[in-house]
Each structure stands twice: as C-alpha cells, then as structure tokens.
Amino acid sequence: MRAPASRILASTLIALIFAASVLAARYPQPRTDTPLLSGGDYWSYRKLLVINGSTMDLYNYTIRFIVHYGAGTDSGEHVYLGGKCRADFGDVRFTDGNGTLLPYWAERVVEGDHAVFWVKVPYIPANGTTTIYIYYGNPEATMEAYDPRSIFPFFTDFSDPTIFLEEDPNDHLRIDAAGGRIIFSGLAMNETAYICYPLQISKDAGFALFFAAVINTSDPGFKMYIGFGDVLGDAGAQTEYLFARFYDGPALTPFEISLEKPETPYASVGLTNAWAYGEVRYITLIRDQYGNLTLHIYTDPERTTEVSGSPLSVEAEYAPQHAFSYLYLITSENTGSPYAGYGNILAPLFMTKYVS
Numbered sequence: 001m002r003a004p005a006s007r008i009l010a011s012t013l014i015a016l017i018f019a020a021s022v023l024a025a026r027y028p029q030p031r032t033d034t035p036l037l038s039g040g041d042y043w044s045y046r047k048l049l050v051i052n053g054s055t056m057d058l059y060n061y062t063i064r065f066i067v068h069y070g071a072g073t074d075s076g077e078h079v080y081l082g083g084k085c086r087a088d089f090g091d092v093r094f095t096d097g098n099g100t101l102l103p104y105w106a107e108r109v110v111e112g113d114h115a116v117f118w119v120k121v122p123y124i125p126a127n128g129t130t131t132i133y134i135y136y137g138n139p140e141a142t143m144e145a146y147d148p149r150s151i152f153p154f155f156t157d158f159s160d161p162t163i164f165l166e167e168d169p170n171d172h173l174r175i176d177a178a179g180g181r182i183i184f185s186g187l188a189m190n191e192t193a194y195i196c197y198p199l200q201i202s203k204d205a206g207f208a209l210f211f212a213a214v215i216n217t218s219d220p221g222f223k224m225y226i227g228f229g230d231v232l233g234d235a236g237a238q239t240e241y242l243f244a245r246f247y248d249g250p251a252l253t254p255f256e257i258s259l260e261k262p263e264t265p266y267a268s269v270g271l272t273n274a275w276a277y278g279e280v281r282y283i284t285l286i287r288d289q290y291g292n293l294t295l296h297i298y299t300d301p302e303r304t305t306e307v308s309g310s311p312l313s314v315e316a317e318y319a320p321q322h323a324f325s326y327l328y329l330i331t332s333e334n335t336g337s338p339y340a341g342y343g344n345i346l347a348p349l350f351m352t353k354y355v356s
Helices: none
Strands: 007-012 021-025 045-052 058-068 078-080 093-096 104-110 114-124 129-136 154-156 165-167 173-176 181-185 192-201 207-216 223-229 239-247 256-261 267-271 280-287 293-298 312-314 324-332 342-353
Touching: 058 342, 093 114, 114 129, 154 192, 173 192, 207 223, 256 293, 256 312, 267 312
Parallel strands: 058 078
Antiparallel strands: 007 021, 021 045, 045 129, 058 114, 093 129, 104 114, 154 342, 165 192, 173 181, 181 342, 192 324, 207 280, 207 342, 223 239, 223 324, 239 256, 256 267, 280 293, 293 312
C-alpha cells in the first residue's frame, strides 16, 4: 500500500548550481510492483521530484542532489532515504516521469551517510515543470558506471592526454593522473606554464565550473590562474576573461583569491586569507547568461560551507562579446629563484550549464 502522497515545496536549489526547484514526496512510496529497471531485481521505493523551470527552455540540464542515507525532511537539493537504500548508495537510480533511466554521476560517496549525485535531465520547459523519480531499496544493485563526459558539457580527471594542449618549455608542469591532480612547481622568475582544454561555449551561454585547488608554498611570487579564451595562443594575451587568480601574496595579504574581468572596462575584486598553506579549497566559478561573474570558495567538498567573504562578484557592463573556445590552467612566478613548494589543481574539473 502506498504512503500518502503529501508533498512539500522545496526551497529553491542552491543558486550557483540550479535554475530550478524541487518538489519532493514527504514519504517513500513502496514500489514492489515496479517493472524491472536493470539488473534483474525490483526496486522497493521511489520518491517524486518535480523540477520547476526557469524563464527559458533547458535541454540536457545537469542538476545536483545530496542524497542522505538517514531520515530527515527533504528540502532543496537534499533528499533523505530513511535508511532504506544500500549504505554505499549503489542502488540509487533516477528516471524520468515515464520510467526511462536518466544518466547520473556520483561525485562523492560517504558510505552510510550521504552521496552527491549529478543527474542529466533531458528537458525542463520554460515556466513549466518536469517530473523525475529517485529509486532505491535494492540490496542486489550496484552503482551504474555512466561516463561523466557524457553528462557534463566538459569533464576531465586528467587521465586523458589527448584532450589538452600545453605550453611548458622548462618542464614545470606535471599531470599526475593516478593522484588526480595537476602539479605546478619550480618556475623561475617571469616563467609561465599552462594547460589548455578545448571548449565549445557560445557567447550568451551561462555555465559553472567546479574544481578544487591547494597551494603548498610560502613563496609570494607563486600564482595559479583559471582563464577562458576564444583564440588559441599565449595564455596571458588570449584570455578574454580571467576568472580567478590564486596565490600566496605578500606578507600583509597571504593566500589571496581574486576574480577578474580583463576586458574593457576592467573589473576585479579580491579576498585575502581565503585559505592557508596546504589547505584544499573547493571552487565554483560562474558566468551567467548575462555575463555576470561569481566566484564561490568552499571549505568542504560538498560545497555547502563558504569561507568568510565568499562569494565574490563582478557585474557585466554589457552583454558577453566572446564565445569561449579554450579553458586555461596557468601558473607563473615573478620573484626570482625557483621555489620548493607547489600548487595543485585537483581532479575532477567539470562544467555544467547555468541559468540565473
């Protein structure tokens, strides 16, 4: 017998990720009569999620859910399964309203506690709704192995050497695919090295870029940049929007993060003491469809706790002028002799569509 179909209107999902909100069933509905999804077994429970659209039609839009193992009240991106799923969340599935499986990627799993899922929704109509379901409660099921490159407009874990170009004449940049990181180290004064990934982003498309970074040096000249450009060439010259700069600054402004828009008119905002030596920060860079820029800096991998002073924002003076064909990961040094420490960009690095 099904539980009452009472519902709660969830709060608008976290603004940096979503252009939609979710209406979730308060109680799981038993689904022992459900047709097989996959694997030859039945799923015992499902919850209804109704996604409310924005002012424009959205296609292949990726939405994040934080799925909790224990009991709780569903709200926004948080969904609670009341202990009725596998502890490793291997039986969690998502379908559209007709029962067709939706591709998903588990960014993070904390066994017996929570998991972070990204779900690719084919269509969300303007000013309308789309219904999807989350299924769970199958002890025999294991996690589906969807390729995240098919879910996001851009994704890399640094394991594929064929999808990037690099400029590193003095061998100061190293891709550690097994360790899931790019290591920048040992630059001399005025040296620059970068990796460049090809992209296809139209000038009026909004997007959000997700990654993590750490600095392990006390050298005030060390800098790491994240930039976007429309022409392949020198990273500094061809980057039309230089979104973020991470570095160990002078004594009075250690470990600064800044958000910059080099196009005329130039704009920049900064935040000092954003992290300390050896600390990982989880970064979200956003450009909305109007060209406004936002930088969020988090202390946790779920991106729920921001550092003091975050987010940083730069408003657009005019409509975006450039499509983006390249993503640059850049490092430079401007203080003299090579330093002993290093900076890392940590995998995965991925991008979603974004509508404000």
